[in-house]
Amino acid sequence: MDDTKKKRYILKVLTSYLVVFYSIWAVYTILIEPLIEKGPLLLNLIGGNFIKLGVWTLPSLILLKYVFEEKPLDYVKLSQNRLRGLAYGSLYGVVIVVYVSVSRFLSSGELKFNPFFSLDSxxxxxxLIGFTEEIVFRGFLLQKFEEAMGSKYANAITAVLFLLIHFPKWYMQGNLFMVEFMMNSIxxxxxxxxxxxxxxKKTNSLWTCIIIHSANNFAMFALGA
Structure with a gap:
């Protein structure tokens, strides 16, 4: 397969994947997840997270192995440069927590930090956030789009897609129509x-992204944001 045909093939597969993925996730978030949240705590803890792993992570790894004929864990950069990724992730993770905390204090004038938020969160x-989201967006989509159209466009498209995947949840939370919330999120x-x-790109390790994403969410939950 020549380079042009390969790029077209990648884009065709990714387009089909994204249509199915975003459709399933929207239906799940709007119609199914509220039912799970009303059920027993164990169902919420296990069922919801297993569903996300099944809808997000597993299909991307299957596509990499059987459609693109890659070694999934190597491709998404989980199996190499672990120490480098962990070191950078930990460093920038601390920076993220401090930044979010300072921003929260400057905007509200108070800082209430509570690490004992819900077990589900x-x-x-x-x-699990790195395995459910970073594998898909930075490990899989970003790198495949980069193969098809270069880093500049791949970064922009992945950024937009990462924003859009949050829309169903924001709709259910009522945040989709809150101007200040949406402006900050966008x-x-x-x-x-x-x-x-x-x-x-700098560390050649997805562990960096996983730890930073976890640190960011930790700060958000701990600050009640």
């Missing part, structure tokens, strides 16, 4: 995505 929003999330792309 700890498991799904902090501990600025922060694409910039966060681009920062993750830069650090992935």
């Amino acid at each position: 700890w498991i799904g929003g902090v501990l 600025l922060f999330i694409p910039l966060f995505s681009i920062l993750m792309a830069v650090l992935l």
Whole structure:
């Protein structure tokens, strides 16, 4: 397969994948997740997180292995440069927590830091977030789009896609129509995505992105943001 055909093939597969992925996730978030949240705590903790792993992470790894014929863990950069990724992730993770805390204090005039937030948020929003979101967006989509159209466009497209995947949840929370919330999110999330792309390139390890994403969410939950 020549280079042009390869790029077209990648874009065709990614387009089909994204249509299915975003459709399934929107239906799940709007129709199914509210039912799970009303159920027993164990169902919420295990069921919701397993569903996200099944809808987000597993399909991307399957596509890499059986459609693109890659070694999934190597491709998403989980199996190499672990120490380098952990070191950079820890360093920038601390920076993120401090930045979010200072920003919160400057905007509200107070700082209430509570690390004892809900177990569901700890498991799904902090501990598993890298495996459910970073593998898909930085490990899979960013790098595949980069193969098809170069870093500049890949970074921009991935940033927009990362923003859009949050829309169903924001709709259910009522945040989609809150102007201040949306303005802050539209600025922060694409910039966060681009920062993750830069650090992935610099460290050649997805562990950097995983730890920073976890640190960011930890700060948000601990500050009640």
